[in-house]
Amino acid sequence: MENQTLPYGLGALWAGSGARYSWKGICGCLTKLNKIKKRPHEIYWWQGLDDSKILMKWNSMLVADSGARTMGGYAEARTPAKEVEFVDTNPEFKAIYPFPVIGIFGKGWDDLKTLTDEFMTVAKEKTNASRRVIVSNITDFFEDFEKNHGSTLPNYSASFGNEWDLYTASITEVSARVRRSVEKLRPAEAMATLVSLQRPEFMNGRTEVRDQAWMNLGLYWEHNWTSDGHWVTRQERNEWGRRMADGVANYVDGLHGDAAFALGGLIQKSGVHRRFYVFNPLSWVRSDASEIPYDGPAEVHVVDLATGEDVPFELVTPLSDDRFPRKTLRVHAAALPPLGYKVYEIRPGAGKAFPNAAEYANGVLENATHRVTVEPRGAISSLIDKTKANREFAGKTSQRQINDLGAEDGHLELEHSGPVSVTLRATGAGPLKHRTRVTLYRNSPRIDIRNEILQNFGGTHTWSFAFNLTNPDMRHEEAGAIIRAKYLADGGHYSPDMSRLEWLTLNHFADMSGEDGAGVTLSNADCAFMRLGTSDILDNQSRLDTKTPQIQVLAGGQIDGPKAGIAKQGGDSYFLQRFSLRTHSGYDAATAMKFSLEHQNPSVAGWVRGGTAYPEQTYSAVTLSNPNVVLWSLKPAEEGIGNGVIARLWNLSSAPQDYSVSLAGGIQSGRQTTHIETDLGDLPVSNGAVAMKAAATQIHTIRLRPAGTRR
Incomplete structure (x- = not known):
């Protein structure tokens, strides 16, 4: 409600939740859209990519200065007697809505509480020989309409982009925390399932905090990040949003920690040496670099109990300026079973020696699959896929390259080199103080990027990802759907009208491919929006740039400020923004999603304490x-x-x-x-x-x- 835009995939999610009908009314305020322009359809079947349908009523707002208290607004029935006459006599409305059954919904507007018997009075007064006015529970309108007119309606599907959604980027690190909690829920619930199957009481006592976290998730994304109300200050909204985020994190972090610990007590153990499990929360076999806090001796070797072989490992010592420093043991965990684990044993003495995961010289990282050139500021100026005839995937648009915050100098150094991973560390002072780590892994085509912005800011900043591609074609995960970033008429999923398309939704991934099919998948762990090329909006009309091979990920900004959102990121001065890159010869949705899920769902390592429920070596x-x-x-x-x-x-x-x-x-x-x-x-x-x-x-x-x- 109120927000002038709507995601493509939401309808299928609602249909899958059992919903049959939907009514949307907008505010028509704080918007760059032409609020009185005719909508594509007044009432239609909102069809998902899966062919699911919801009967959607979304009327055009024909009265410009109504304060949303007219048809098409979120308070259509604010003055019910007036609105009954409007729909019955207004020639423009009657021309675009030819049906004899009309729904007028929404009384409360912005009131804290609404109690009224006005509907009954108006229904009696406005019923006459030519019309019947009914007090509706909303559902009865849709049931009547579906029965008598549903077969005549068009199917329609489109994304209208983002508008008020964007204001969560004005407090981008808090929004990222909520996003991380949702992602962390996947391994937390998976491990909780394995534990609960053996200990049915495990989830007892968590209902209240779980339900509150669920409520907080809905409340956090609620539209009042406009923060323009008369009674709640921006600072109060800022603090309240942080409390909502804390409530989600408290539940997820607690469940994750408890489940990981409990699982370690259910796995069988023999012998005297320390063992740890590596749990894969995903449903396919994968290999991963997994790490566990470690304070033991350095002269050890690590054995995969399922194969009996030594595995590559490394000890990682944190730097003094790390945000949460801890010493860890990082292991190359190969062929982890689907939604299951492998167990590793730490044995004294040196074992098999393994070469480093990659080589480094003069700003260039290179492993078996890629050669990556990193600039001192942390941007990637060259991305060569050695498995594709040394094809160059890095491009430059407006002097900006891959993972490019801005053209300022910096300092580059080798931070870590071992048989599991090799990491370069870049620090830059402009346009914002930041730190970037680029990591290559053993036997992996994945290129991980960890950016940290280390100062407060009030402007709008982006990470550029410019690629060497001709005639780019971008797909991305929106909300419950993977869609193509083109207009409907061009084979895409975006409406050219009544839409804001300068900032598109960026969920787990975006993939940009060229005319020959080759391209790059960008996994995104923390941010939420991106600009495709130079897309913009001018005179109420969006322009979607589908020609420029560049994705600009929104690092943060008070879009539509100063009237909307929280100023200067609510005072935050630390921002974690992680990405990963994968080059390919052809786009495949399942492959792109699996790649991004592997990046954003690292395997979970925990100490094995010994139990009887689960096998000693491996389990799926x-x-x-x-x-x-x-x-x-x-x-x-x-x-x-x-x-x-x-x-x-x-x-x-x-x-x-x-x-x-x-x-x-x-x-x-x-x-x-x-x-x-x-x-x-x-x-x-x-x-x-x-x-x-x-x-x-x-x-x-x-x-x-x-x-x-x-x-």
Whole structure:
């Protein structure tokens, strides 16, 4: 409500949660859009990429200075008698809305509380021989409309970009903290599931803080980051938002820490040497650099118990100016099982020697797959893929390159070199004081970037990612959908009208490919918005630049300030903004998403304390048959593990897919549910697995009851 824009993927998420209808009314205030322009449709079937549908009422706002208290606003029924006459007599409204069933919703406007019997009075007074006025519960309008006119409506899908959404970038580090907490919930809930299956009481006592965290998530993103109210100051809104973020982090951090510790007490252990597990929260086999706090001797070697072989490891000593310094042991954990773990043992004495993960000389990092040139300020001026005939992927646009905050000088040094990883550290003073680390890993094509802005700022700043690509084509994860950054008429997903497209949503990844298919996937862990090329808005009309091979990631800014958002980042002077790069020969949605999830969901390491529930060497909790489908999350049911395990799965293919899911101990029963865990119907179980059919890009939520459990 109120915000003038709307994401593409939200409709499919709502439909998957059981919603059938939606009404949207805008404010028509604090906007760069033409608020009285006719919308594409007044009422339509909002169709998702998965072919799901929601009946959407989103009327054009025809009265300019109404304060949203007219049709198309969020308080259409603020003056109900007046509005009944408007819809019945206004020729412009009647021309664009030809239906005899009209819904007028929203009374309270900006009032703290609204109690009224005005609707009943107006309904009686305004009913006459030619019209009937009904006091509606909103649902009855949609049911009536669907029955009598639903078959005549068009299907329509488009993203309208971002407007008020952007104001969360005015307090960008706090917004990033909330984002990190949501991502951290994936391994936390996965480990909590494994623990709860053995210790059903594990989640007891967490309901209140969990529910409050859930409320905080909704409240944090609520539209009042406009921060322009009469009764709540910007500073009060700033402080309140931080409390919301703290509530989310407190729950997630507590669950993650408790589950990781408890899991270590469930894994069998023999012998006298220290052991640690490395847990993979993702649903496919992966290799990762995993680390654990370590204060033991340096003269050791590390053994993978599943293979019996020495593995590459390194001891990482933090620098004195690190924000949270700690000494760690970092290991190359190869072939980690899906949603499972491997166990490693630390043994005394030197073991097998391994070469460094990459070589470094004169600003150039090089491993088996890439040669990367890093400038003293932390920008990447050359990105060569050695597996693709030494193709150069780095470009330059307006004197800015890859991971480029601005053309100022800096200082570059080798921070760390070992058999698992090699890291360069750059420090720059402008345009903002910052520190950048670029890391290459053993046997990995991933190029990790860790940026830290080390001062407060009040302007708008971006990290440029300029690529050497011709006729670029960008796809990116929006909200619940992976969409193409072009206009509808050009085969994309963006509306050319009533949209703000200078800052697009950047969730887990954006991928830019050239006309030959080759391109770069950009994984984004902390930021939320990006500018495609030189996209802008002028005279209420957005211009989406699809020709310039550049992504500008919004580091932070008070967009539409000074009237909207929080000034000077609410006083923050530290900002963590991490990215990763992967070059490729052709775009694939599942591959791009898996790459970004691996970057943003590091494996979890914990000490093995000994138990009886899980195997000593390795374990995998879930088997998923189709590589185009990813397990988005695995968690204990909301009502408790006695009500099963909830699995959320996303078909990342643009075509329908068949797949099956099984648990390590077998499945007793399965049910399809909504995303809010309302059961829809039983699923057949065959040979211990549940078979599913997913529409293109569809997200499923299912309830699985492991074999041997009781209700």
